[in-house]
Amino acid sequence: MSAALFWQLVLGFGAISLVSVGGGIAVLPEMHRLVVEVHGWMDSGDFARRFALAQAAPGPNVLVVGLFGWHVGGVPGMLTAVLAMTLPTSLLAFGFSRLRARLAGRLWLKTIERGLVPIAVGLIAASGFILARGTAEWWLPVAITAASTLFVWRTDHSPLWVLGAGAVLGLAFL
Amino acid sequence: MTQDPPPRPVPTLADLFLTYGKIGLIGFGGINAWARRVLVEEKRWLTDQEYAETLGLGQVLPGPNALNAAIMVGDRFHGTAGAIAAPAGMFGGPLILLAGLAMLYDAYGELPTMRAVLAGVGAAAAGMVLGTAAKMTEKLKPPPALLAVGLVAFVAAGLFRLPLPYTVLGLAPFGIWAASRARRAP
Numbered sequence: 507m508s509a510a511l512f513w514q515l516v517l518g519f520g521a522i523s524l525v526s527v528g529g530g531i532a533v534l535p536e537m538h539r540l541v542v543e544v545h546g547w548m549d550s551g552d553f554a555r556r557f558a559l560a561q562a563a564p565g566p567n568v569l570v571v572g573l574f575g576w577h578v579g580g581v582p583g584m585l586t587a588v589l590a591m592t593l594p595t596s597l598l599a600f601g602f603s604r605l606r607a608r609l610a611g612r613l614w615l616k617t618i619e620r621g622l623v624p625i626a627v628g629l630i631a632a633s634g635f636i637l638a639r640g641t642a643e644w645w646l647p648v649a650i651t652a653a654s655t656l657f658v659w660r661t662d663h664s665p666l667w668v669l670g671a672g673a674v675l676g677l678a679f680l
Numbered sequence: 681m682t683q684d685p686p687p688r689p690v691p692t693l694a695d696l697f698l699t700y701g702k703i704g705l706i707g708f709g710g711i712n713a714w715a716r717r718v719l720v721e722e723k724r725w726l727t728d729q730e731y732a733e734t735l736g737l738g739q740v741l742p743g744p745n746a747l748n749a750a751i752m753v754g755d756r757f758h759g760t761a762g763a764i765a766a767p768a769g770m771f772g773g774p775l776i777l778l779a780g781l782a783m784l785y786d787a788y789g790e791l792p793t794m795r796a797v798l799a800g801v802g803a804a805a806a807g808m809v810l811g812t813a814a815k816m817t818e819k820l821k822p823p824p825a826l827l828a829v830g831l832v833a834f835v836a837a838g839l840f841r842l843p844l845p846y847t848v849l850g851l852a853p854f855g856i857w858a859a860s861r862a863r864r865a866p
Binding site: 523524525526527555556559560561562563564565566567568569572573576577581584588591592594595596598599600602603604606607613617618619620621622623624625626627628629630631632633634635636637638640641642646647648650651652653654655656657658659660662664665666668669671672673674675676677680 | 704705706707708709710711712713714717721729732733735736737738739740741742743744746747748751752755756760763767770771773774775777778779781782785793796797798799800801802803804805806807808809810811812813814815816817818820822826827829830831832833834836837838839841844845847848849851852854855856857858859860862863
């Protein structure tokens with residue numbers, strides 16, 4: 507990996523990370539601009555396929571930047587892109603965590619934290635809905651999603667059971 | 681249920697690393713639903729309320745919210761070392777896995793069998809995430825004003841696909857206002 511490429515990855519993804527309020531995936535259009543339009547590292551189709559690959563794999567969604575980095579610079583490119591995307595905001599979150607510990611118990615902080623809770627839960631629901639819409643091509647995936655929702659909501663069994671069942675049904679019918 | 685729950689366990693540094701490693705590796709469809717499942721239900725390190733508050737703060741800060749939450753959880757139990765151990769576990773396993781996938785992808789492109797399995801897993805993972813949101817809402821028992829804020833967040837981000845910064849920063853004042861009203865109410 508050349509020094510020029512290294513700095514393009516560091517500066518490009520570092521800048522994107524700092525505006526990624528609400529999560530790494532919120533800045534997907536920004537990533538598309540950087541990877542496809544500015545640098546021409548891949549075309550739009552390849553961009554979408556790599557995004558789908560990262561979505562299908564377990565782990566933080568933001569790891570998709572690792573696949574973009576891999577494409578342009580192999581393992582060093584992957585690590586550079588992931589660190590550029592995560593390190594600056596991690597330091598910020600750590601600083602905030604320290605501040606929060608020092609202010610613990612303040613009523614106004616408690617109120618702010620409680621006020622953000624419904625947004626956190628609402629966004630989890632939204633991401634589930636978006637995932638569901640992506641797979642809902644006919645009735646079977648919809649039924650799998652509905653059954654899995656009920657299973658996870660109404661029971662305390664491990665969700666890995668429904669993932670396994672989804673894999674088997676997918677293999678058999680999709 | 682009126683009985684007192686047993687005292688909640690405190691993780692060691694190795695617990696943090698390994699548990700977040702597990703969360704990362706089983707985290708289909710995103711980390712947050714799985715982190716709640718493991719941290720709140722299986723390990724009982726955090727309550728639903730504590731987890732949701734941490735995640736809420738992680739969302740208003742820039743950066744991946746699951747990562748921000750992991751840093752705060754790690755810091756809470758083991759300071760700087762914890763704030764490094766939790767994210768290292770969460771990223772380490774999936775990163776190795778993803779490198780393997782990237783190699784396979786480069787070599788084989790898209791095999792139909794693999795696509796079928798992934799479609800089934802994807803549909804089930806979507807249900808897992810939706811079920812988690814339903815479960816959290818049930819356990820947190822939000823007053824109506826806070827419930828309304830949560831519903832608006834769902835509609836804005838899920839149905840209208842508004843960019844997340846607008847959704848998060850635009851709704852935060854309403855959520856905080858609703859929380860302060862709920863606090864003052866008898």
